Amino acid sequence: MLGAMVSGAATRFGAKPAYVSPLGWPLSYAELDQTTDRVAAGLIGRGITEGDVIALLLPPGLEYLVSYVAAAKIGAITAGINHRLTSAEQTVILDQADPRLVIAAPGSPSFTGEVVELVEAQSVADLGGVLQSSTTAPEPLAVDPNRSVAIIFTSGTTGMPKGAIYGNRQLEYITQIDVGDDWGGGTLSFTGTSFAHLGFMTKLPGNLKRGGTSFIMKTWSATAALDLISKEKMVTVAGVPAQIALMLRHPDFNNYDLTSVRNIIVGGGPVTPGLAQSAREKFGARLATRYSCTEAGIGLGTGFDDPEEDAIVSVGRPLATVELRVLDDSLNEVAQGETGEIALRSPAVMNGYWRDPEATRAVFTPDGFVRTGDLGWVDEHGRVRLVGRSKEMYVRGGYNVYPVEVEAVLSTHPGVASVAIIPQTDLVMGETGVAFVVMRPEHRRVTLEELRDHAQHELAHYKLPETLQIIDEIPLTAGEKTDRAALAQRLATRSK
Secondary structure (H helix, E strand, C coil), X not given: CHHHXXXXXXXXXXXXXXXXXXXXXXXXXXHHHHHHHHHHHHHXXXXXXXXXXXXXXXCCCHHXXXXXXXXXXXXXXEEECCCCCCHHHHHHHXXXXXXXXXXXXCXXXXXXCEEEECCCCCXXXXXXXXXXXCCCCCCCCCCCCCCEEEEEECCCCCCXXXXXXXXXXXXXXXXXXXXXXCCCCCCEEEECXXXXXXXXXXXXXXXXXXXXXXXXXXXXXXHHHHHHHHHHCXXXXXXXXXXXXXXXXXXXXXXXXXXXXXXXXXXXXXXXXXXXXXXXXXHCCEEEEEECXXXXXXXXXXXXXXXXXXXXXXXXXXXXXXXXXXXXXCCCECCCCCCEEEEEECCCCCCCECCCHHHHHHHXXXXXXXXXXXXXXXXXXXXXXXXXXXXXXXXXXXXXXXXXXXXXXXXXXXXXXXXXXXXEEXXXXXXXXXXXXXXXXXXXXXCHHHHHHHHCCCCCHHHCCCEEEECCCCCECCCCCECHHHHHHHHHHHHC
């Protein structure tokens, strides 16, 4: 499916740039098709066949793009590995994937088995390096909706990472939901997160079908992102919450010409009300949110034309044909307004975990709903309101406290740029909340009493934080999510 989409895009868009490398040179749709044909032939020459696993240990770049598409053209399965993980974490994932071939950037840790290093290409001619072959391009594969295409690993923040298997069926469905039957309409954009994530791996066919041009950022920074938006007059800005927050906090934000921006899309994690409001106001644009998980493919969202409140207080409603349930510990559906685990079902959900039938059985309900591990409730308007991960909840004096719920309220304080809540042990209450806060640069230092006063009308007393730490930035995991383990370590170090 992916290979056919690349060929179709090459026919329609030809010399138009599909991607611009981190070094600034463009790769056209036609060149993408031709280069991936040569790399696919090279993979066949190395003995790679349909169903073999190829692991990609590469930063965001054209090398990852070309390797992924080439593998798909011969029916091989791509296992993406986040280049920002430690060598120990990468080794764990490689052991699980058990690839026939590892394609890695120079300087990557040593691994057993065949490893090919790809140097960052300086031009189209260099792209694919030693993987390229001048032999005849492989014949297009027969249509097979059940053919596996990608293994996308979970972040592993609450346990060992697991590999979600996606095939042609899921990619076709996600493309249909995102793009429909039409070709074209794409604009300029940038990509600044790991290509091993769900978004790139499953939405690539739809992005190719749109025919836009994407600028690749090997290492994302707020300065580089704002420079691109301003210089290229981009209409749509997309990113994870941390990226949007960092752009808004940039000391020169008001000096950039961002008048071209009309749309902001935020996904990859919950958006606090404070961030949603600030993004709308400072960019002067509409905002839409997306919510899913690695196992579900697609899930919920808000639209640009929805009431502004929707994206501020919720993660929206189920997207087309997505079914939603909120479950208790016995997997029974709870009443509207009650908190439970979010579960999703659609043709986009993964086939299962790679070589892990036990974990697959545990994450699916008997009737095929994926358990996300996120807790939330459905309000009177049918919107889902998240309160946190089930494993992040803590208990203060016998009452459950959900960090995301508390963060959502504290984020609306005018002095708070970003906030994270974690528990600490308390001899009397069992656990109490610690608020780690990044201040807005123009605002004076906020006190714990001010934060509690701000939140007391929306949160029960037991949910209010009892300790405050002002920090320069919220630490993030390799998956661009709040690193609560790092905050807990920081707390433990300071308490010694």
